[in-house]
Amino acid sequence: MKIRVKIFLVMLSVVFVMVGGFAITNSVYLEKFYVTNKKEKLLQVGNSILDPNYIVDFRNLEMQNNAEIVIKKLDQLDKFYFRRQLTIDEIIQIKRGFKVGKPTFKIISFKDYRGKALVLFMPYKSNRYIEILTPLSLIQEGLDVSIQYHIQIIILALVLGCVIAFIFSKAMVTPILEIKEITQKIAKLDFSRKFEGDRVDEIGELGEAINKMGETLKKNIDEINKVNAKLRVDIENEKELDKLRKEFIAYVSHELKTPIAIIQGYAQGLIENVATEEDKNFYCEVIVEEAYKMDALVKELLLMSKIESGYFKMENADIDAYPLIQDLMDKYSTQASDLVYTGDTQINVIADEKYLDRVLDNLISNAIKYGTDDKIVNIEVKDMGDKYRFIVSNKSHNLTEKDLESIWTPFIRLESSIGKEGHGLGLAIVAGILDKHHSEHGVYLSGENTVNFWFDLEKVSESTLNEKNELSEDKGEKNEEE
Template sequence: MKSIKAKLIIGILLILSIFLCGIFTYSLTFKNYFQKEKLGEMEYVILEVEDNISNIYDIDVIVNKIAEKSNVQIDVTDINSGGVICSTHKNSRSNMMGNGMGMGGQNKLQTLEVLGTVNGIEREIIHDKASGVNFLTATKNNVEAGYTITVKIPINIMDDAVTKSLKLLMIIFLPITLIILVITMIFANMFIRPIIDIRKKTSKIRDLDFDGKLDIKGKDEITDLANCVNSLSDKIENTLIELNSKNLILQDLIEKERENEVIRREFVSSVSHELKSPIAVISGYSQALKEGIITSKEDVEYYISVIDEEADRMQVIVNDLLDLYKLESNTFRLEIKEVEIGNLVQKIIRKNLLRFEELNINVESNIENILVMADDIRLEQAVQNYINNALSHVDLEKCIKIDVIKRDRKVRISVYNSGEAIDDRNIEKIWQGFVRLDKVRNYKEKRVGLGLAIVKQIMKLHHGNCGVNNKDNGVEFWIELDIIT
């Protein structure tokens, strides 16, 4: 593939070749053209001489005047004797008279070429042996007047004119040609360099390399093209970045969807497992009572109490499921109002005092009364779930701490229980619901129910935060809300 620069050079050389061919053609045709022009002028001189000759006595003055004006040689000879009547050439008269009225002189003239006769005027190229000069001649015989008019011009004058004109053309043409070449190369480089830069840039774009911008100054189409390439590069780069970003988001969504599918399956399995145990107990105990296997009053009362406990357990699970469903639905709305968080937590502690005493739990608290905007019912549910979780997992030290502390522009409510730490790799799992604690906190046959999952959804609706921290000899669960300022 030829470059634009090569094409421009070829075009310039082609133009120069045309010029050279023109000069060569001119050199071949100009001499003939010049000869025809001179013959026309010579014919006009003959006619002028004829028109101005009134008598033979003033012929010299007239002929010399015309010859000087026209820059030609004129001979007027007797048509019968051939003798010279008048001649503008200084040697013609003496030569003619010295040779018997021109007879001998005719022997010194040699016809080289007959060009033909036009309007009674003979055209010839002759050679003067005496001077060694070739002449272009035009001769007319005026029979009535008895004389012959011959107009001559040396051929070398025409050759010199042709040579000089060619030299002049070359003198003019060569510098102009060089100037044109230099200017053309300069403009070619100015024109081609931006195109080369644009080609390199587009090649980089093809290879998805968007570094660097085209810096082409000007107000022409090439500058517009460069700006378009820059804009195209930016747009492609931004599009690729956006596509990569969306691809990552899509991959995350796909991965989360896979995780959610696993979670859903585990959730269904866990719910089934949670419900299966109380159902089995209720079914077995009720069947025993129905068939009369149990007869003693004490055993009957015990079986009935177990059935009631398992029914209550099932009721708690179902209620938690309903609460979680409501909180996760897009239609659930909180009843937001001003809440004195310290008073709310104190009320929750008082409600649980009996449980604390029954389990011999040592409860410590540090509570500040801080005003927040919240749904007090759902906020109480979240704190109660933390307390339930702490009661389920407190160790033999039986220590629970409940704090309400201001942190910058937020309030943190935390519930600490002494016990084993949670594996850092599994901290996120405990918020999913029905997670086996033997996987997470190494307790055998214990589970985290829906309580923590409900807390997470409640805080999400409040635009708050929740989390868990492993502490010395225990675990702290916390929630944070914005303070009213």
């Protein structure tokens, strides 16, 4: 059974008990109460007649109390016996009461208009008594009117009780049903519903507690989901790392196998004197060249290992990047490609000069190595307000958007790089160095087969530049004085 029905039935039961009790009291005790009250009034009338200080107006007393007052001789009591209205014992009892001054009430039936009546017998003077009579028909008439009136009150109270029970049960159950719906949604991990009642009782406190519980659960579940998402990413990364580790072992084994085999072969030839005096120098050059390749590979692997393990450290400072670009353009000026620079001649950024040079060197050498068509490499530096954007561009009709998704991954060599020198670590090292600089970077295709590698570096603030300029001027003046 639902709680709303229970509350309604309980309240309805209370109403029925109260109304039923009222009805029983009205039917059983009302007549007794009415008669008792009438006896008291008749006694008051009798006492007022006996009071010597009271001027008796019998007519007025009879009208006020709906009574008939008669003073009779004592022997007239016997008439009630002869009329069979009282027994001899009742008459003797009344007379004994007179002797001690005690009044007596009797209900006597008359055959005339008076019908059944309540009679008070009271001693008066010697050999006389007062007889005060009031018809019970008047009492019964009042009782009937009273009962009819109270029956209407009972019916009205019953109807009002049912309505109040219904309204109260609904008012009590509605917020409970709302709380039930909220908890059902919480059970389904839906925290959108809130208890919005403004009650200040225990139900309001319960609703507020459920709201707080929902918020806490939502917060904890969100945190768990974040942790799970991170855990899934970590697991995927671990799988990818394990895959890369296997590929790394296979790749390094392959990369080292060739130069080692060449070094072994040429060294064996030198040991066995199979080469002429003229060929010995060539053998030595080949051995040295292959050793340099192995040394470069090992250094790149060590640098990549430091970057991935977190032991890679940089010393950022306020530097001018333009001289680095100019030196690299001079370095590669003898290559087949044309290098074109666009930008300021003073580029003050916060970076590690050594590793920024490594980044620019890798990007420019890659652009030269993998460039196609007109062999033009564009180097552009844009002023972006609080930072500089470096862009290295070249034509490359071999790259696709899909290639760009994995271009920063270690040991990945695209089809366009097959047959060219390299180990697939250059761009991975570039990405690692830029990450340590907290630099945003990326690559995109534009125009007609133009690939653009870009990265941002924070500019040196104007106040820092002014301080450096002032310091340089002070040093210049000091040197002139000396």
